Amino acid sequence: MTSTRETTVHLGTGSLTAVVVGSMVGAGVFSLPGQFAENTGVLGALIAWLIAGTGMLMLAFTFQALANRKPHLDAGVYSYAKTGFGDLLGFFSAFGYWASACVGNVTYWVLIMSTLGAWIPALGDGDTIPAMLAASAGLWVTFLLVRRGVREAAAVNRIVTVAKLVPIVVFIVIALTVLKPDVFVDNLLGAPDAGPLFDQVRATMLVTVFAFLGVEGASVYSRHARRRADVGRATVLGFLSVLAVFASVTIVSYGVLPAAEIAELRQPSMAGVLEAAVGPWGTVFVSVGLIIAVLGAYLAWTLMAAEVVFTAARDGDFPRAFARANRRDVPTTALLGSTIFAQAVLVVAYFSTDAFDFALDLTSALALLPLLFAAGYLLKIAIRSDGYGPDAAARRSRTVELVIGAVATGYVVFLLLGAGLELLFISLIVQAPATLLYFIARRENGRPFVASAWDVVVLVVAFGGAIAAVVALAAGWVGI
Numbered sequence: 001m002t003s004t005r006e007t008t009v010h011l012g013t014g015s016l017t018a019v020v021v022g023s024m025v026g027a028g029v030f031s032l033p034g035q036f037a038e039n040t041g042v043l044g045a046l047i048a049w050l051i052a053g054t055g056m057l058m059l060a061f062t063f064q065a066l067a068n069r070k071p072h073l074d075a076g077v078y079s080y081a082k083t084g085f086g087d088l089l090g091f092f093s094a095f096g097y098w099a100s101a102c103v104g105n106v107t108y109w110v111l112i113m114s115t116l117g118a119w120i121p122a123l124g125d126g127d128t129i130p131a132m133l134a135a136s137a138g139l140w141v142t143f144l145l146v147r148r149g150v151r152e153a154a155a156v157n158r159i160v161t162v163a164k165l166v167p168i169v170v171f172i173v174i175a176l177t178v179l180k181p182d183v184f185v186d187n188l189l190g191a192p193d194a195g196p197l198f199d200q201v202r203a204t205m206l207v208t209v210f211a212f213l214g215v216e217g218a219s220v221y222s223r224h225a226r227r228r229a230d231v232g233r234a235t236v237l238g239f240l241s242v243l244a245v246f247a248s249v250t251i252v253s254y255g256v257l258p259a260a261e262i263a264e265l266r267q268p269s270m271a272g273v274l275e276a277a278v279g280p281w282g283t284v285f286v287s288v289g290l291i292i293a294v295l296g297a298y299l300a301w302t303l304m305a306a307e308v309v310f311t312a313a314r315d316g317d318f319p320r321a322f323a324r325a326n327r328r329d330v331p332t333t334a335l336l337g338s339t340i341f342a343q344a345v346l347v348v349a350y351f352s353t354d355a356f357d358f359a360l361d362l363t364s365a366l367a368l369l370p371l372l373f374a375a376g377y378l379l380k381i382a383i384r385s386d387g388y389g390p391d392a393a394a395r396r397s398r399t400v401e402l403v404i405g406a407v408a409t410g411y412v413v414f415l416l417l418g419a420g421l422e423l424l425f426i427s428l429i430v431q432a433p434a435t436l437l438y439f440i441a442r443r444e445n446g447r448p449f450v451a452s453a454w455d456v457v458v459l460v461v462a463f464g465g466a467i468a469a470v471v472a473l474a475a476g477w478v479g480i
Contacts, residue, residue: 013230013237018161019300020238023214025164026108026297029246030290033253034269035207037262040200041190042254047201049247052208055411059371060215060239062378062408064232065401069378069387076231077370078308079315084377087317088455091438092431092462093370094312099430100366101305102341106349107363108298109135115287132350136343142302143339147330160296165245167289171274172248178277179255187254213367214300215239302338309334316445319437365416365427372412379405425469432466435459 036045066073066080073079077097082090113135114126123131190200215235253262253273265272268290274282310331313322324333381387382402388394416424442449450456 012226013233016230016234017238017241019303020215020234021165021241022161022296022300023304024212024238024242024297025161025168025245025293029168029249029293030268030270030286032207032246032250032270033262033273034265036204036250037190037253037259037269039190039203039207040197041187041259042184042251043188044190044197044200044204045247045250045254047197048204048208049243049250051201051205052212053243053247055407055414056212056215056239056243057236058404058408058411059212059375060235061404062375063215063235065404066374066378067231067235068229069381069401077374078312078317080377081370081373082312082315082317084380085373086454086458087451088435088438088458089373090315091312091317091435091441092458093373094308094317095434095437096366096427096431097370098305098309098338099341099434100363101301101308102338103345104363104367105139105298105301105305105338105342106135106345108294109138109346110349112138112291112294115291118287127350129350132346135346139339139342139346142299143335146299146302146306146335147326147332148328160292160299164289164293164296167285167292168245168249171270171286171289172245172252174274174277175252175256179252181255183258184255187259190259192260212239212242214297302335305338306331306335309337313441316447317438317441319440320444365423366430368412368416369424369427372409372416375405375408375412379409425465426473428462428465429469432462435462 036048040048063076066076070080070083073083078090078094081093110126110131112126113123113131117123117125117131122128123134126135189197215238249270253270256262256273257276262269262273268286271283271286271290274286276282309318309322310325312318313320313334322331322334322337325331378401382398382405385398388398439449450459
């Protein structure tokens, strides 16, 4: 049961686009030059971005099509799974997305502390007690900011999104002005020992696998859209903007230094490239940009994590307490739960670095499943002609969306395979125990714990997989 709210916040295309860009552009963009140069040159990078861009564009079109085709569904990554594949998978999608966002948010604070550690030794690599305390303060300051209102948080997100794009654009412009044609040509095929082009692209694709997580941002916040059509526009606009930024940062770097030297730069490698172009101030400039980018991504993911859980609780798939919102339209309990969860992970990270690194990989596996359900839902309704009229225009739309759904589904499956099936398998250790929250919600709403034979199959697979994963870890068959 939701509380009575005095205001309903409505966001336009600009604010929703900022959420998409804010969630996608984080610390990763500052490491792209080195990550690509380790594996390939200009030609391989262009092919990799073409493949990744095409796949993710189909996913962006998926969210656009679903926003227009099913405008009554809120918090897309949750509601598409629920509507298309049942309450239980809807819950798994919501919980997985929430857990992924919360754990991923902790990495942002560790990275900020590590970056500041270059000037403040007490912060070390983000793994000291002062760093943990400073990061904890950041967690709760953000909680208080978002709690003040969705509109206020969205306004800050717009400002931060612009602020973090400025240093990236400056980097691209400077790199173009100092670009050395002979160096660029020498980097066409990468370092001398880069190997065959096919192998280069295959290795580089692993770098692009998680670059676009966050493309679903506008869909998650769909209940706040001024018009449902704004959700689709923001998704495609945000994606194309980010693709242009990511590809540009990667390609222009090849004109500044040889690929072998870029590959040897410490991360964030963008700082080393800019330092080679303009001197030591380039490192400081990029470091400041990185901190701003990370803060922006953290704010965007905080908004989205709370929103998904709130919508799931409102629909009766999460305990009722998570459906509470204040008069400023902020899901306060969901936001508080997200902050507490992140705080707990932050403490664990201090005591167990290896487990934390593993959790970072697990974050990506958890986030990809909701994307798979969304793409699968579009494919399902297109196959069944659900919501399409009998006229020629409707038949053309159905054909186009059938292709989009099929390509997007296939691409997300590819991403899951790239992440590693072992990791996906082990993610069930997190998902299976969380069904306790689902059963509490079912009891609160007077619903049967198991609604169908399909639910039984899903539960057997989830708990069977979790038990098998625990055994595999204990026996040393699988390492983390």
